[in-house]
Amino acid sequence: MFPRLKLLFCAAVLTLSVTAPAFAADAPSYGPQLQGFDYPYPVKQYSFTSQGAPLQMGYLDVAPTGHKNGQTVVLMHGKNFCAATWGDTIRALALKGYRVIAPDQIGFCSSTKPGHYQYSFQQLANNTHDLLKSLNIKKAVIVGHSTGGMLATRYSLMFAPEVSKLVLVNPIGLEDWKAKGVPYRTVDQWYDRELKTSADSIKQYELKTYYVNKWKPEYDRWVDMLAGLNNGPGHKLVAWNSALIYDMIFTQPVFYEFKNIRVPTTLMIGTSDTTAIGSDIAPPAVKAKIGNYKVLGKQAAKLIPHAKLIEFTGLGHAPQMEEPEKFNAALLKTLAR
Structure with a gap:
């Protein structure tokens, strides 16, 4: 090797050896149940057995800080969210006298990531119902966001007498992507995709799909939350459960049962949302007609008996x-009706 090239080569190797650990140290890394991540309230654990496996379901149980009104609100998170992401809403509800329960579903966040689990919205609804029974909660307002909206719909169909109100916040599942032409991914294909998840890919996806290309510094915490979970010692188990959950979302639509909902329902819709499962591999003609929440919200409000629609234009x-x-002002007004 020529002396100059050899010098440059050695300098490059030295630079990489010095800087690579620094990058690794800067990247968040949390345990398989999100150990190390700071929740806004103490995380409790509900231990139970399901499908032959001992499981732990993390949840927040926040008492009213204002005058108690005797009501409980259950907050169901989305696919790329956790109980922690409800922090601002929990504070607003507690201040108005509500008891708030915010679970992390099995496979997510502070809960167990099973090696084998047959995911269904019915199973997750049963898990949540058992949690509420253990807390002696006989009736509650159910609020579901994103994938949590699909779960909240299923929960309300299964346990209608125990649901006082249903609130769906930009729920996915307002359409059947498969029926509209989105190609099917196998669980193995989802798994390969999830193994490649990084902080940058999370941020770019959320910037474009969730936040209408407007990023705020406070969103970085939620990128770190997901990236740290994926980057931690449970990396493969987290990716595997994520793949199983995506398969559940794609193959178990609730769209066709909106007409059967029998509890007072409010849809709260950010009109600029473009979330659609599988849009990244959908043909252009299919991609163009899915994830249009400005239209989907109105359509769903007509399908769900006596539903009310609240639109947040541009969100x-x-x-x-x-x-x-x-958002919290609109939610509190809805619950006070």
Whole structure:
């Protein structure tokens, strides 16, 4: 090797050896149940057995800080969210006298990531119902965001007498992507995709799909939350459960049962949301006609008997995080009706 090239080569190797550990140290890394991540309230654990496996379901149980009104609100998170992402809404509800329960579903966040689990919205609804029974909660307001909206719909169909109100916040599943032409991914294909998840890919996806290309510094915490979970010692188990959950979402639509909902329902929709499962591999003609929440919200409000629609013009997939004051005021007004 020529002396100059050899010098440059050695310098490059030295640079990489010095800087690579620094990058690794800067990247968040959390345990398989999100150990190390700071929740806004103490995380409790509900231990139970399901499908032959001992499981732990993390949840927040926040008592009213204002005058108690005797009501409980259950907050169901989305696919790329956790109980922690409800922090602003939990504070607003507790201040108005509500008891708030915010679970992390099995396979997510502070809960167990099973090696084998047959995911269904019915199973997750049963898990949540058992949690509420263990807390002696006989009736509650159910609020579901994103994938949590699909779960909240299923829960309300299964346990209608125990649901006082249903609120769906930019729920996915307002359409059947498969029926509209989105190609099927196998669980193995989802798994390969999830193994490649990084902080940058999370941020780019959320920027474009969730936040209408407007990023706020406070969103970085939620990128770190997901990236740290994926980057931690449970990397493969987290990716595997994520793949199973995506398969559940894609193959188990609730869209066709909206007409059967029998509890008072409010849809809260950020109109600029473009979330659609599988849109990244959908043909252009299919991609162009899915994920249009400005239209989907209105359509769903007509399908669900006597549903009310609240639109947040120009907001994206997570209005409770984009404009928490506006969202919380609308939610509290809805619950007070």
